[in-house]
Amino acid sequence: MADKAVIQQRKSDHLAICRERDVEFHSKNCWLEHVELIHQALPSFSPSEVELRVRFLGRDLAAPFLIGAMTGGTQEGGRINRTLARVASDLGIGLALGSQRPMLEEPRLKGTFDVRAAAPDILLLGNIGLSQAMTLPLKRIVELMKSIGADGICLHLNAAMEMSQVEGDEPRGRSEGAIRRLAAALGERLIVKETGCGMARETAERLMRLGVKTIDVAGAGGTSWVRVENLRRGGVPAGRDELEEWGIPTAASLIELQPLLGTERAPRLRVIASGGLRSGMDLAKSIALGAQLGSAALPVLRVLHHAGEKGLRNWLAGMLAELRCVMVLCGCRDLAALRRAPVVLSGPLQNWAEQRRVRSRSRG
Ligand SMILES: Cc1cc2nc3c(=O)[nH]c(=O)nc-3n(C[C@H](O)[C@H](O)[C@H](O)COP(=O)(O)O)c2cc1C
Numbered sequence: 001m002a003d004k005a006v007i008q009q010r011k012s013d014h015l016a017i018c019r020e021r022d023v024e025f026h027s028k029n030c031w032l033e034h035v036e037l038i039h040q041a042l043p044s045f046s047p048s049e050v051e052l053r054v055r056f057l058g059r060d061l062a063a064p065f066l067i068g069a070m071t072g073g074t075q076e077g078g079r080i081n082r083t084l085a086r087v088a089s090d091l092g093i094g095l096a097l098g099s100q101r102p103m104l105e106e107p108r109l110k111g112t113f114d115v116r117a118a119a120p121d122i123l124l125l126g127n128i129g130l131s132q133a134m135t136l137p138l139k140r141i142v143e144l145m146k147s148i149g150a151d152g153i154c155l156h157l158n159a160a161m162e163m164s165q166v167e168g169d170e171p172r173g174r175s176e177g178a179i180r181r182l183a184a185a186l187g188e189r190l191i192v193k194e195t196g197c198g199m200a201r202e203t204a205e206r207l208m209r210l211g212v213k214t215i216d217v218a219g220a221g222g223t224s225w226v227r228v229e230n231l232r233r234g235g236v237p238a239g240r241d242e243l244e245e246w247g248i249p250t251a252a253s254l255i256e257l258q259p260l261l262g263t264e265r266a267p268r269l270r271v272i273a274s275g276g277l278r279s280g281m282d283l284a285k286s287i288a289l290g291a292q293l294g295s296a297a298l299p300v301l302r303v304l305h306h307a308g309e310k311g312l313r314n315w316l317a318g319m320l321a322e323l324r325c326v327m328v329l330c331g332c333r334d335l336a337a338l339r340r341a342p343v344v345l346s347g348p349l350q351n352w353a354e355q356r357r358v359r360s361r362s363r364g
Contacts, residue, residue: 004105006167011073011102013232015080018298019305023228026244030221030276031251034349035285038342040331047324051334056293057151057188059123062092063320064287064335068218068274068297069127069154069193073102078112083304085115085122087313091320094123096154096295100144101132116149125191126150130157131169134178138185145189152189154216155182160197160246161225166233176210183211188270194218196225196275198248201256201356204269208260214270216295217254220247222276223298250275252352254289255345261290264336280322284330287338 017023052063067084071077081097088095095115103109116124126145133141133155145153162168182190192207193216204215227244230236236244248256254273262268273286274295283294304312332338345353 004102007102007105008074010167010232011071011077011098014228015071015074015076015301017228017231018223018301021228021231023223023231023298024276025221025224025227025247028221028245028247028249030219030282031249031349031352032221032276032282032285034345034347035251035289036344036346037285037288037326037330038344039329043328043331045328045333047321047328049333050324050327052320052323054292054335056094056123059094059121059151060092061094061123061293063323064291064293065283065316065320066094066096066123066125066272066274066293066295067300068295069096069098069125069156070297070301071098072100072113073098073109074112080301080304081113081115082118083309083312084300085119085124087309087316088122089119090313091316092122093316094125094293095119096125097127097148097150099127099129099132099156100148101129104132104136104140104144110147113148124148124150126153128153128155130155130175130178131162133182134172134175138181141182142185145186152191152214153186154191154193155179156193156195158195158197158225160243161195161229164226164229164240164243166229168229176206179207179212180210183213187211188213190214191216191272193272194247194253194275196220196223197246198250198253198275199257200248200253201260204257204260208269213268214272215257216272216274217248217250217257219250219253219273219275220245221249222274222278222296247275249349250277251285251289251349254286254291255349255353256356258290264339280319280324281326283319283323284326284338285343287335288330288341288343290339 198219273291
Protein backbone atom coordinates (compact mmCIF):
# COMPACT_ATOMS: atom_id res chain seq x y z
CA MET A 1 0.00 0.00 0.00
CA ALA A 2 1.31 3.44 -0.93
CA ASP A 3 2.41 5.69 1.91
CA LYS A 4 -0.64 7.75 3.03
CA ALA A 5 1.53 10.77 3.83
CA VAL A 6 3.13 10.68 0.35
CA ILE A 7 -0.30 10.64 -1.34
CA GLN A 8 -1.60 13.53 0.75
CA GLN A 9 1.57 15.57 0.15
CA ARG A 10 1.23 14.92 -3.59
CA LYS A 11 -2.38 16.16 -3.55
CA SER A 12 -1.30 19.37 -1.76
CA ASP A 13 1.60 19.88 -4.18
CA HIS A 14 -0.74 19.48 -7.16
CA LEU A 15 -3.11 22.17 -5.86
CA ALA A 16 -0.30 24.61 -5.08
CA ILE A 17 1.52 24.04 -8.40
CA CYS A 18 -1.66 24.29 -10.47
CA ARG A 19 -2.69 27.51 -8.72
CA GLU A 20 0.64 29.26 -8.96
CA ARG A 21 2.80 27.89 -11.75
CA ASP A 22 2.70 27.83 -15.52
CA VAL A 23 1.15 24.38 -16.00
CA GLU A 24 -0.60 24.65 -19.35
CA PHE A 25 0.69 23.38 -22.68
CA HIS A 26 3.06 25.85 -24.34
CA SER A 27 3.21 24.97 -28.04
CA LYS A 28 -0.23 23.39 -28.30
CA ASN A 29 -3.68 24.81 -27.74
CA CYS A 30 -6.86 22.76 -27.50
CA TRP A 31 -7.54 23.59 -31.19
CA LEU A 32 -11.07 24.85 -30.58
CA GLU A 33 -9.67 28.05 -32.10
CA HIS A 34 -9.67 26.11 -35.40
CA VAL A 35 -13.45 25.52 -35.20
CA GLU A 36 -15.72 28.24 -36.55
CA LEU A 37 -19.45 28.33 -35.87
CA ILE A 38 -21.50 30.13 -38.49
CA HIS A 39 -22.94 33.53 -37.68
CA GLN A 40 -26.62 33.95 -38.55
CA ALA A 41 -27.27 37.70 -38.71
CA LEU A 42 -31.03 37.61 -38.21
CA PRO A 43 -31.68 36.21 -34.71
CA SER A 44 -35.24 35.14 -34.01
CA PHE A 45 -35.05 34.60 -30.25
CA SER A 46 -33.32 36.11 -27.22
CA PRO A 47 -30.62 34.63 -24.95
CA SER A 48 -33.20 34.04 -22.20
CA GLU A 49 -35.21 31.87 -24.63
CA VAL A 50 -32.26 29.54 -25.25
CA GLU A 51 -32.83 26.15 -23.62
CA LEU A 52 -29.64 24.91 -21.94
CA ARG A 53 -31.18 22.20 -19.78
CA VAL A 54 -29.86 18.69 -20.23
CA ARG A 55 -30.42 15.38 -18.47
CA PHE A 56 -27.36 13.35 -17.56
CA LEU A 57 -27.23 10.18 -15.43
CA GLY A 58 -30.73 10.83 -14.18
CA ARG A 59 -30.02 14.41 -13.07
CA ASP A 60 -31.45 17.58 -14.61
CA LEU A 61 -28.68 20.09 -15.23
CA ALA A 62 -29.51 23.76 -15.87
CA ALA A 63 -26.60 23.91 -18.33
CA PRO A 64 -24.26 21.42 -20.04
CA PHE A 65 -21.27 21.98 -17.78
CA LEU A 66 -19.34 19.93 -15.26
CA ILE A 67 -16.67 21.25 -12.89
CA GLY A 68 -13.72 18.98 -13.68
CA ALA A 69 -12.18 16.42 -11.29
CA MET A 70 -9.57 18.00 -9.02
CA THR A 71 -9.38 17.38 -5.37
CA GLY A 72 -10.13 15.68 -2.06
CA GLY A 73 -8.04 13.79 0.48
CA THR A 74 -6.66 16.81 2.33
CA GLN A 75 -8.42 19.30 4.60
CA GLU A 76 -7.87 22.03 2.01
CA GLY A 77 -9.23 19.75 -0.73
CA GLY A 78 -12.30 19.09 1.42
CA ARG A 79 -12.95 22.83 1.83
CA ILE A 80 -12.56 23.36 -1.93
CA ASN A 81 -14.93 20.46 -2.69
CA ARG A 82 -17.62 21.84 -0.38
CA THR A 83 -17.33 25.29 -2.00
CA LEU A 84 -17.46 23.81 -5.50
CA ALA A 85 -20.53 21.79 -4.51
CA ARG A 86 -22.35 24.95 -3.32
CA VAL A 87 -21.47 26.80 -6.53
CA ALA A 88 -22.51 23.82 -8.69
CA SER A 89 -25.79 23.62 -6.78
CA ASP A 90 -26.51 27.36 -7.18
CA LEU A 91 -25.88 27.20 -10.93
CA GLY A 92 -27.44 23.78 -11.55
CA ILE A 93 -24.25 22.34 -13.06
CA GLY A 94 -22.33 19.13 -12.28
CA LEU A 95 -19.28 18.46 -10.12
CA ALA A 96 -16.63 15.78 -10.59
CA LEU A 97 -14.52 15.09 -7.49
CA GLY A 98 -10.79 14.33 -7.51
CA SER A 99 -9.27 10.89 -7.14
CA GLN A 100 -10.71 9.03 -4.15
CA ARG A 101 -7.47 7.09 -3.70
CA PRO A 102 -6.66 8.94 -0.42
CA MET A 103 -9.88 7.66 1.15
CA LEU A 104 -9.01 4.11 0.13
CA GLU A 105 -5.77 4.44 2.08
CA GLU A 106 -7.30 6.38 4.97
CA PRO A 107 -11.09 5.96 5.39
CA ARG A 108 -11.47 9.00 7.65
CA LEU A 109 -10.63 11.17 4.61
CA LYS A 110 -14.06 10.28 3.17
CA GLY A 111 -15.28 13.54 4.75
CA THR A 112 -13.18 15.52 2.26
CA PHE A 113 -15.27 14.04 -0.60
CA ASP A 114 -18.58 14.04 1.22
CA VAL A 115 -20.38 16.99 -0.37
CA ARG A 116 -23.82 15.50 -1.03
CA ALA A 117 -25.39 17.26 1.96
CA ALA A 118 -24.26 20.65 0.56
CA ALA A 119 -25.66 19.85 -2.88
CA PRO A 120 -28.43 17.23 -2.71
CA ASP A 121 -29.53 17.54 -6.34
CA ILE A 122 -26.39 18.08 -8.41
CA LEU A 123 -24.81 15.64 -10.82
CA LEU A 124 -21.93 14.36 -8.67
CA LEU A 125 -19.14 12.07 -9.93
CA GLY A 126 -16.55 10.12 -7.96
CA ASN A 127 -13.09 9.31 -9.30
CA ILE A 128 -10.46 6.57 -9.29
CA GLY A 129 -7.37 5.88 -11.39
CA LEU A 130 -7.04 2.83 -13.64
CA SER A 131 -3.91 1.69 -11.76
CA GLN A 132 -5.87 1.54 -8.51
CA ALA A 133 -8.99 0.10 -10.13
CA MET A 134 -6.92 -2.82 -11.48
CA THR A 135 -5.90 -3.85 -7.96
CA LEU A 136 -9.25 -3.41 -6.22
CA PRO A 137 -12.23 -5.74 -5.98
CA LEU A 138 -15.17 -4.43 -7.99
CA LYS A 139 -17.24 -4.16 -4.81
CA ARG A 140 -14.86 -1.60 -3.32
CA ILE A 141 -14.99 0.66 -6.36
CA VAL A 142 -18.80 0.58 -6.44
CA GLU A 143 -18.75 1.29 -2.71
CA LEU A 144 -16.43 4.29 -3.27
CA MET A 145 -19.06 5.81 -5.52
CA LYS A 146 -22.04 4.93 -3.37
CA SER A 147 -20.48 5.99 -0.07
CA ILE A 148 -20.38 9.63 -1.15
CA GLY A 149 -23.75 9.61 -2.89
CA ALA A 150 -22.20 10.03 -6.34
CA ASP A 151 -24.26 9.41 -9.49
CA GLY A 152 -21.33 7.86 -11.33
CA ILE A 153 -17.59 7.38 -11.18
CA CYS A 154 -14.82 8.59 -13.48
CA LEU A 155 -12.06 6.12 -14.19
CA HIS A 156 -9.04 8.21 -15.07
CA LEU A 157 -6.34 7.21 -17.55
CA ASN A 158 -3.06 9.05 -17.02
CA ALA A 159 -0.23 7.03 -18.53
CA ALA A 160 1.89 10.07 -19.51
CA MET A 161 1.56 11.55 -16.03
CA GLU A 162 2.35 8.29 -14.22
CA MET A 163 5.51 7.79 -16.29
CA SER A 164 6.62 11.32 -15.37
CA GLN A 165 5.82 10.99 -11.67
CA VAL A 166 8.71 10.02 -9.40
CA GLU A 167 6.50 7.58 -7.48
CA GLY A 168 4.19 6.81 -10.44
CA ASP A 169 2.90 3.42 -11.61
CA GLU A 170 4.30 2.18 -14.93
CA PRO A 171 1.55 1.29 -17.42
CA ARG A 172 0.80 -2.44 -17.48
CA GLY A 173 -1.24 -4.71 -19.70
CA ARG A 174 -4.33 -6.55 -18.53
CA SER A 175 -6.40 -3.46 -17.76
CA GLU A 176 -9.21 -4.73 -20.03
CA GLY A 177 -10.65 -7.13 -17.46
CA ALA A 178 -10.98 -4.41 -14.82
CA ILE A 179 -12.65 -2.00 -17.25
CA ARG A 180 -15.02 -4.70 -18.57
CA ARG A 181 -16.11 -5.66 -15.04
CA LEU A 182 -16.65 -2.02 -14.08
CA ALA A 183 -18.63 -1.30 -17.25
CA ALA A 184 -20.81 -4.39 -16.67
CA ALA A 185 -21.51 -3.41 -13.07
CA LEU A 186 -21.98 0.33 -13.55
CA GLY A 187 -23.27 0.71 -17.12
CA GLU A 188 -23.71 4.40 -17.93
CA ARG A 189 -22.47 5.35 -14.48
CA LEU A 190 -18.90 4.57 -15.55
CA ILE A 191 -17.16 7.45 -17.30
CA VAL A 192 -13.68 6.83 -18.65
CA LYS A 193 -11.62 10.00 -18.79
CA GLU A 194 -8.15 11.04 -19.82
CA THR A 195 -6.36 13.75 -17.87
CA GLY A 196 -5.06 16.06 -20.59
CA CYS A 197 -3.68 13.85 -23.36
CA GLY A 198 -6.91 13.32 -25.29
CA MET A 199 -8.65 10.32 -26.81
CA ALA A 200 -8.03 8.56 -30.12
CA ARG A 201 -10.77 6.73 -32.01
CA GLU A 202 -8.89 3.42 -31.67
CA THR A 203 -8.82 3.76 -27.88
CA ALA A 204 -12.47 4.77 -27.76
CA GLU A 205 -13.39 1.74 -29.89
CA ARG A 206 -11.48 -0.54 -27.52
CA LEU A 207 -13.30 1.01 -24.57
CA MET A 208 -16.65 0.62 -26.30
CA ARG A 209 -15.94 -3.05 -26.94
CA LEU A 210 -15.40 -3.37 -23.20
CA GLY A 211 -18.85 -1.89 -22.59
CA VAL A 212 -17.92 1.77 -21.89
CA LYS A 213 -20.67 4.18 -22.90
CA THR A 214 -19.30 7.56 -21.82
CA ILE A 215 -15.86 9.09 -22.43
CA ASP A 216 -14.43 12.41 -21.27
CA VAL A 217 -11.75 13.19 -23.85
CA ALA A 218 -9.71 15.50 -21.52
CA GLY A 219 -7.62 16.55 -24.48
CA ALA A 220 -4.30 18.34 -24.82
CA GLY A 221 -4.10 22.13 -24.77
CA GLY A 222 -5.12 22.87 -21.17
CA THR A 223 -3.34 21.56 -18.08
CA SER A 224 -0.26 19.47 -18.91
CA TRP A 225 0.16 16.86 -16.18
CA VAL A 226 3.64 15.95 -17.38
CA ARG A 227 4.55 19.61 -16.82
CA VAL A 228 2.95 19.54 -13.36
CA GLU A 229 5.00 16.47 -12.41
CA ASN A 230 8.20 17.99 -13.82
CA LEU A 231 7.59 21.13 -11.75
CA ARG A 232 7.03 18.93 -8.72
CA ARG A 233 10.33 17.13 -9.19
CA GLY A 234 12.08 20.50 -9.73
CA GLY A 235 12.90 20.27 -13.42
CA VAL A 236 12.58 18.35 -16.66
CA PRO A 237 14.59 15.11 -16.62
CA ALA A 238 17.37 15.26 -19.24
CA GLY A 239 16.11 14.63 -22.75
CA ARG A 240 12.44 14.33 -21.80
CA ASP A 241 11.07 17.82 -22.42
CA GLU A 242 8.96 16.86 -25.47
CA LEU A 243 6.56 14.81 -23.34
CA GLU A 244 5.19 17.97 -21.72
CA GLU A 245 3.45 18.74 -25.02
CA TRP A 246 2.22 15.20 -25.73
CA GLY A 247 -1.37 14.48 -26.58
CA ILE A 248 -4.31 14.91 -28.95
CA PRO A 249 -5.79 18.41 -28.72
CA THR A 250 -9.33 18.49 -27.38
CA ALA A 251 -10.99 19.55 -30.65
CA ALA A 252 -9.12 16.79 -32.54
CA SER A 253 -10.20 14.25 -29.89
CA LEU A 254 -13.83 15.29 -30.39
CA ILE A 255 -13.40 14.92 -34.16
CA GLU A 256 -11.86 11.46 -33.61
CA LEU A 257 -14.93 10.29 -31.69
CA GLN A 258 -17.59 11.75 -34.00
CA PRO A 259 -18.05 8.57 -36.08
CA LEU A 260 -18.77 6.63 -32.87
CA LEU A 261 -21.52 8.83 -31.45
CA GLY A 262 -24.54 7.23 -33.08
CA THR A 263 -27.65 9.35 -33.51
CA GLU A 264 -29.57 11.64 -31.16
CA ARG A 265 -32.28 8.95 -30.86
CA ALA A 266 -29.94 5.98 -30.67
CA PRO A 267 -26.71 7.22 -29.10
CA ARG A 268 -23.82 4.75 -29.01
CA LEU A 269 -21.28 6.84 -27.12
CA ARG A 270 -21.72 9.92 -24.97
CA VAL A 271 -18.83 12.34 -24.91
CA ILE A 272 -17.73 14.97 -22.43
CA ALA A 273 -15.37 17.65 -23.76
CA SER A 274 -12.55 18.91 -21.56
CA GLY A 275 -8.94 19.97 -21.69
CA GLY A 276 -8.36 23.70 -22.21
CA LEU A 277 -12.04 24.75 -22.30
CA ARG A 278 -11.96 28.31 -20.99
CA SER A 279 -15.09 30.12 -22.25
CA GLY A 280 -18.72 29.84 -23.27
CA MET A 281 -17.50 29.92 -26.87
CA ASP A 282 -15.28 26.88 -26.24
CA LEU A 283 -18.26 25.13 -24.68
CA ALA A 284 -20.48 25.96 -27.68
CA LYS A 285 -17.88 24.69 -30.15
CA SER A 286 -17.41 21.47 -28.16
CA ILE A 287 -21.14 20.77 -28.25
CA ALA A 288 -21.23 21.52 -31.99
CA LEU A 289 -18.51 18.84 -32.34
CA GLY A 290 -20.78 16.33 -30.59
CA ALA A 291 -20.17 16.65 -26.83
CA GLN A 292 -23.05 16.27 -24.38
CA LEU A 293 -21.30 18.30 -21.67
CA GLY A 294 -18.20 20.46 -21.41
CA SER A 295 -15.92 20.55 -18.40
CA ALA A 296 -12.97 22.56 -17.05
CA ALA A 297 -10.71 22.16 -14.04
CA LEU A 298 -7.73 24.56 -13.89
CA PRO A 299 -9.59 27.87 -14.44
CA VAL A 300 -12.13 26.87 -11.78
CA LEU A 301 -9.35 26.33 -9.24
CA ARG A 302 -7.65 29.59 -10.15
CA VAL A 303 -10.76 31.78 -10.20
CA LEU A 304 -11.80 30.34 -6.84
CA HIS A 305 -8.35 31.10 -5.43
CA HIS A 306 -8.18 34.67 -6.74
CA ALA A 307 -11.82 35.77 -6.65
CA GLY A 308 -13.44 33.55 -4.00
CA GLU A 309 -16.74 31.70 -4.10
CA LYS A 310 -18.74 34.68 -5.36
CA GLY A 311 -16.15 35.40 -8.04
CA LEU A 312 -16.27 31.79 -9.22
CA ARG A 313 -20.09 31.86 -9.35
CA ASN A 314 -19.93 35.04 -11.46
CA TRP A 315 -17.26 33.65 -13.77
CA LEU A 316 -19.18 30.44 -14.43
CA ALA A 317 -22.46 32.36 -14.87
CA GLY A 318 -20.65 34.60 -17.38
CA MET A 319 -19.44 31.58 -19.30
CA LEU A 320 -22.99 30.20 -19.52
CA ALA A 321 -24.29 33.65 -20.56
CA GLU A 322 -21.71 33.66 -23.38
CA LEU A 323 -22.91 30.19 -24.43
CA ARG A 324 -26.48 31.57 -24.67
CA CYS A 325 -25.32 34.53 -26.82
CA VAL A 326 -23.35 32.25 -29.15
CA MET A 327 -26.40 30.02 -29.56
CA VAL A 328 -28.58 33.03 -30.45
CA LEU A 329 -25.99 34.08 -33.04
CA CYS A 330 -25.91 30.58 -34.56
CA GLY A 331 -29.69 30.35 -34.57
CA CYS A 332 -29.66 27.37 -32.18
CA ARG A 333 -32.45 27.47 -29.64
CA ASP A 334 -31.41 24.29 -27.83
CA LEU A 335 -28.46 21.94 -27.44
CA ALA A 336 -29.77 19.43 -29.97
CA ALA A 337 -29.82 22.22 -32.57
CA LEU A 338 -26.29 23.27 -31.60
CA ARG A 339 -25.14 19.67 -32.01
CA ARG A 340 -26.50 19.77 -35.58
CA ALA A 341 -25.05 23.21 -36.35
CA PRO A 342 -22.60 23.47 -39.25
CA VAL A 343 -18.98 24.10 -38.39
CA VAL A 344 -15.95 25.02 -40.46
CA LEU A 345 -12.62 23.51 -39.48
CA SER A 346 -9.37 25.24 -40.37
CA GLY A 347 -5.60 24.89 -40.11
CA PRO A 348 -4.16 21.84 -38.34
CA LEU A 349 -7.61 20.63 -37.26
CA GLN A 350 -8.79 20.46 -40.86
CA ASN A 351 -5.60 18.54 -41.76
CA TRP A 352 -6.20 16.22 -38.84
CA ALA A 353 -9.78 15.54 -39.88
CA GLU A 354 -8.71 14.84 -43.47
CA GLN A 355 -5.81 12.58 -42.56
CA ARG A 356 -7.86 10.66 -40.03
CA ARG A 357 -10.67 10.50 -42.59
CA VAL A 358 -13.38 12.28 -40.64
CA ARG A 359 -15.44 14.61 -42.74
CA SER A 360 -16.42 17.88 -41.06
CA ARG A 361 -20.15 17.76 -40.40
CA SER A 362 -22.12 20.34 -42.31
CA ARG A 363 -25.70 19.29 -41.88
CA GLY A 364 -27.04 22.80 -41.24
C1 LIG B 1 -5.49 20.66 -9.44
C2 LIG B 1 -5.99 19.57 -10.35
C3 LIG B 1 -6.13 18.28 -9.86
C4 LIG B 1 -6.62 17.25 -10.68
N1 LIG B 1 -6.85 16.01 -10.15
C5 LIG B 1 -7.47 15.07 -10.91
C6 LIG B 1 -7.90 13.84 -10.33
O1 LIG B 1 -7.71 13.58 -9.14
N2 LIG B 1 -8.53 12.93 -11.14
C7 LIG B 1 -8.76 13.19 -12.47
O2 LIG B 1 -9.37 12.36 -13.16
N3 LIG B 1 -8.36 14.34 -13.04
C8 LIG B 1 -7.73 15.28 -12.29
N4 LIG B 1 -7.36 16.48 -12.86
C9 LIG B 1 -7.46 16.61 -14.34
C10 LIG B 1 -8.69 17.38 -14.77
O3 LIG B 1 -9.87 16.74 -14.34
C11 LIG B 1 -8.72 17.58 -16.31
O4 LIG B 1 -8.89 16.35 -16.96
C12 LIG B 1 -7.45 18.23 -16.86
O5 LIG B 1 -6.86 19.11 -15.92
C13 LIG B 1 -7.72 19.02 -18.15
O6 LIG B 1 -8.66 20.05 -17.95
P1 LIG B 1 -8.24 21.61 -17.76
O7 LIG B 1 -7.37 21.99 -18.92
O8 LIG B 1 -9.54 22.35 -17.74
O9 LIG B 1 -7.51 21.70 -16.45
C14 LIG B 1 -6.90 17.53 -12.05
C15 LIG B 1 -6.74 18.84 -12.54
C16 LIG B 1 -6.30 19.85 -11.72
C17 LIG B 1 -6.13 21.24 -12.30
